[in-house]
Amino acid sequence: xxxxxxxxxxxxxxxxxxxxxxxxxxxxxxxxxxxxxxxxxxxxxxxxxxxxxxxxxxxxxxxxxxxxxxxxxxxxxxxxxxxxxxxxxxxxxxxxxxxxxxxxxxxxxxxxxxxxxxxxxxxxxxxxxxxxxxxxxxxxxxxxxxxxxxxxxxxxxxxxxxxxxxxxxxxxxxxxxxxxxxxxxxxxxxxxxxxxxxxxxxxxxxxxxxxxxxxxxxxxxxxxxxxxxxxxxxxxxxxxxxxxxxxxxxxxxxxxxxxxxxxxxxxxxxxxxxxxxxxxxxxxxxxxxxxxxxxxxxxxxxxxxxxxxxxxxxxxxxxxxxxxxxxxxxxxxxxxxxxxxxxxxxxxxxxxxxxxxxxxxxxxxxxxxxxxxxxxxxxxxxxxxxxxxxxxxxxxxxxxxxxxxxxxxxxxxxxxxxxxxxxxxxxxxxxxxxxxxxxxxxxxxxxxxxxxxxxxxxxxxxxxxxxxxxxxxxxxxxxxxxxxxxxxxxxxxxxxxxx
Amino acid sequence: xxxxxxxxxxxxxxxxxxxxxxxxxxxxxxxxxxxxxxxxxxxxxxxxxxxxxxxxxxxxxxxxxxxxxxxxxxxxxxxxxxxxxxxxxxxxxxxxxxxxxxxxxxxxxxxxxxxxxxxxxxxxxxxxxxxxxxxxxxxxxxxxxxxxxxxxxxxxxxxxxxxxxxxxxxxxxxxxxxxxxxxxxxxxxxxxxxxxxxxxxxxxxxxxxxxxxxxxxxxxxxxxxxxxxxxxxxxxxxxxxxxxxxxxxxxxxxxxxxxxxxxxxxxxxxxxxxxxxxxxxxxxxxxxxxxxxxxxxxxxxxxxxxxxxxx
Numbered sequence: 005x006x007x008x009x010x011x012x013x014x015x016x017x018x019x020x021x022x023x024x025x026x027x028x029x030x031x032x033x034x035x036x037x038x039x040x041x042x043x044x045x046x047x048x049x050x051x052x053x054x055x056x057x058x059x060x061x062x063x064x065x066x067x068x069x070x071x072x073x074x075x076x077x078x079x080x081x082x083x084x085x086x087x088x089x090x091x092x093x094x095x096x097x098x099x100x101x102x103x104x105x106x107x108x109x110x111x112x113x114x115x116x117x118x119x120x121x122x123x124x125x126x127x128x129x130x131x132x133x134x135x136x137x138x139x140x141x142x143x144x145x146x147x148x149x150x151x152x153x154x155x156x157x158x159x160x161x162x163x164x165x166x167x168x169x170x171x172x173x174x175x176x177x178x179x180x181x182x183x184x185x186x187x188x189x190x191x192x193x194x195x196x197x198x199x200x201x202x203x204x205x206x207x208x209x210x211x212x213x214x215x216x217x218x219x220x221x222x223x224x225x226x227x228x229x230x231x232x233x234x235x236x237x238x239x240x241x242x243x244x245x246x247x248x249x250x251x252x253x254x255x256x257x258x259x260x261x262x263x264x265x266x267x268x269x270x271x272x273x274x275x276x277x278x279x280x281x282x283x284x285x286x287x288x289x290x291x292x293x294x295x296x297x298x299x300x301x302x303x304x305x306x307x308x309x310x311x312x313x314x315x316x317x318x319x320x321x322x323x324x325x326x327x328x329x330x331x332x333x334x335x336x337x338x339x340x341x342x343x344x345x346x347x348x349x350x351x352x353x354x355x356x357x358x359x360x361x362x363x364x365x366x367x368x369x370x371x372x373x374x375x376x377x378x379x380x381x382x383x384x385x386x387x388x389x390x391x392x393x394x395x396x397x398x399x400x401x402x403x404x405x406x407x408x409x410x411x412x413x414x415x416x417x418x419x420x421x422x423x424x425x426x427x428x429x430x431x432x433x434x435x436x437x438x439x440x441x442x443x444x445x446x447x448x449x450x451x452x453x454x455x456x457x458x459x460x461x462x463x464x465x466x467x468x469x470x471x472x473x474x475x476x477x478x479x480x481x482x483x484x485x486x487x488x489x490x491x492x493x494x495x496x497x498x499x500x501x502x503x
Numbered sequence: 504x505x506x507x508x509x510x511x512x513x514x515x516x517x518x519x520x521x522x523x524x525x526x527x528x529x530x531x532x533x534x535x536x537x538x539x540x541x542x543x544x545x546x547x548x549x550x551x552x553x554x555x556x557x558x559x560x561x562x563x564x565x566x567x568x569x570x571x572x573x574x575x576x577x578x579x580x581x582x583x584x585x586x587x588x589x590x591x592x593x594x595x596x597x598x599x600x601x602x603x604x605x606x607x608x609x610x611x612x613x614x615x616x617x618x619x620x621x622x623x624x625x626x627x628x629x630x631x632x633x634x635x636x637x638x639x640x641x642x643x644x645x646x647x648x649x650x651x652x653x654x655x656x657x658x659x660x661x662x663x664x665x666x667x668x669x670x671x672x673x674x675x676x677x678x679x680x681x682x683x684x685x686x687x688x689x690x691x692x693x694x695x696x697x698x699x700x701x702x703x704x705x706x707x708x709x710x711x712x713x714x715x716x717x718x719x720x721x722x723x724x725x726x727x728x729x730x731x732x733x734x735x736x737x738x739x740x741x742x743x744x745x746x747x748x749x750x751x752x753x754x755x756x757x758x759x760x761x762x763x764x765x766x767x768x769x770x771x772x773x774x775x776x777x778x779x780x781x782x783x784x785x786x787x788x789x790x791x792x793x794x795x796x797x798x799x800x801x802x803x804x805x806x807x808x809x810x811x812x813x814x
Contacts (some may be wrong), residue, residue, distance in 0.1 A: 095696045
């Protein structure tokens with residue numbers, strides 16, 4: 005039988021970054037095919053190319069034996085390829101029924117929406133999840149009133165209603181509970197029986213082994229191997245994801261980590277966190293790892309008072325903190341450095357002086373400012389990081405990404421913060437600046453700061469951290485120290501605990 | 504609260520009934536055919552403009568140019584009628600030219616905003632000035648009366664009912680039809696969550712342009728009605744209509760952020776605005792209070808909307 009989908013040697017560059025250098029994937033009719041890899045391996049880019057949301061630079065895409073080049077989700081859908089979106093594809097104001105059939109409404113002869121048929125079709129689809137979907141889940145309910153798992157079910161039904169021949173399920177089980185996943189798997193099996201193929205992406209290895217026929221593993225933008233699930237095991241798959249990577253150079257610690265924890269976090273819970281507890285010591289760099297979006301940023305942002313917590317406690321130097329807004333965190337001595345500088349850090353068009361001053365003004369509750377009193381302090385803070393700049397009056401935009409990030413770190417050095425929260429801070433920074441940043445982080449820790457560091461690149465975590473907490477579905481799946489600080493253990497834990 | 508969510512127009516309907524009763528007490532002859540008819544004649548233009556505005560707002564945009572569109576349509580219509588000699592054929596062609604003008608104005612707004620991705624508020628603010636300027640070019644001073652048949656027909660009766668009532672009924676039928684088309688759902692989707700609408704494969708650009716064209720068409724019909732009332736051209740006509748129509752849309756329970764609401768609600772909102780004017784007049788308050796009170800009530804409606812949607 006000829007394959008339903010054949011992707012060969014797909015490449016995709018975003019500016020100077022190559023996201024995909026040799027993406028290949030073959031899916032047979034009626035097959036459930038897993039696509040696996042660590043962060044940044046190119047699996048999302050490859051799925052987007054297949055679904056038409058991203059145009060490849062080169063490569064061959066064949067569907068049912070003929071060459072295709074979908075240029076939009078609409079094109080792909082017309083061919084019979086549908087992509088399940090993790091979020092953002094539902095309209096909260098519209099009802100469940102309207103969302104499921106949006107753009108595919110059955111019409112009467114006069115061109116009106118056939119409300120009766122719409123309701124009937126929707127109820128037939130909802131029937132599949134009857135009993136496991138929870139309260140308030142009906143055809144007429146506005147999507148804005150639904151719980152996250154119910155929204156995910158609507159997304160799944162919306163994809164099914166389009167009756168595609170190939171479906172890409174990207175993290176479609178993330179919000180579902182066990183019973184709902186079972187129902188979803190039953191649906192996948194009945195699709196399979198009808199000859200519909202699925203590409204399945206999940207951060208739960210157990211699910212992949214439970215439902216998938218074959219597994220394609222990607223690493224650094226290249227398809228590494230395709231394995232038959234029945235003939236392989238978890239270790240083989242994780243080894244394929246990690247590869248024979250050279251052990252990253254580790255930044256040696258020059259001082260001992262104190263024994264007493266400075267920051268004790270217990271049972272943090274929120275929309276995206278599930279009872280997260282850990283502690284951080286002076287002189288330590290604590291890494292947060294795992295696949296992207298598993299709660300690492302949420303922990304840091306919650307600690308900084310930028311995201312609400314539903315439960316949990318944060319104790320710093322023996323004092324319990326109340327963190328309702330970032331100002332609370334700043335005054336308690338916490339600092340937050342984000343990789344998304346444009347959104348979280350920069351005052352565009354303002355001077356370097358003002359950009360450094362922001363945190364000091366909040367922490368010291370200054371209402372009037374005499375710049376000359378602060379200037380020397382800021383110059384010292386920026387000099388400590390080897391920042392290259394023309395003068396404190398130059399606009400922040402005149403600096404490169406790496407130097408901007410140094411300014412935002414200076415902002416916190418000027419407040420003398422002892423707990424630094426780094427949220428993927430090296431995003432979009434060139435290699436030389438990254439190396440500077442690592443030296444700087446290590447130096448700060450050696451002087452006694454506690455650093456909590458999330459990086460989407462595993463190699464950064466492995467080279468810098470004394471300890472790594474691996475996140476999966478908003479909870480800590482594993483804690484890596486000493487001998488277990490390896491790419492293998494990190495990737496293995498990122499895909500959930502071994503069953 | 505759950506009952507009220509998405510049914511904000513129920514509150515507006517209650518307010519409308521209350522205002523109507525107060526008005527009736529203050530003006531005992533309110534419920535006579537002639538008085539009701541003259542009330543409807545006064546309210547009809549704002550009702551029509553508000554209906555058109557609803558579609559633009561539903562799509563997540565806004566149209567501040569509708570007032571100028573009304574003026575431009577008015578002067579184009581009376582100029583074409585005058586140029587063609589004022590016969591029945593000329594009147595029909597003049598009205599056709601007016602409707603076309605309205606649709607074109609909407610098309611221009613839509614293309615600028617949806618096609619070139621300009622900001623809706625600033626763009627329609629600017630095009631409003633441009634349309635107003637064009638109206639002054641077409642007819643520099645007020646005047647140029649329309650033939651008597653035009654305003655007599657508009658003020659008269661057909662099949663035993665006032666023509667203005669027929670137009671009102673026609674507008675209600677039009678919004679009932681539009682609300683049952685797939686277009687209406689697609690528009691709500693485009694306004695509610697634009698990326699979702701795009702990823703679902705909807706032609707978001709076309710949908711938004713269509714909303715502006717509809718808005719321009721309804722503004723044109725409103726201009727034709729105003730022409731029937733004033734019986735002549737006026738390049739400064741309808742200056743307050745853009746802001747009043749937005750007030751009416753808000754009072755009718757349509758979210759200014761887009762995605763949810765109904766044109767029927769806006770009809771109720773427009774009637775409430777009109778009735779406020781009536782009540783102020785018959786209560787003997789100075790007329791100057793009307794704008795102030797309409798503004799306060801719009802603010803109240805906005806606050807109510809925020810309170811209901813907040814859980």
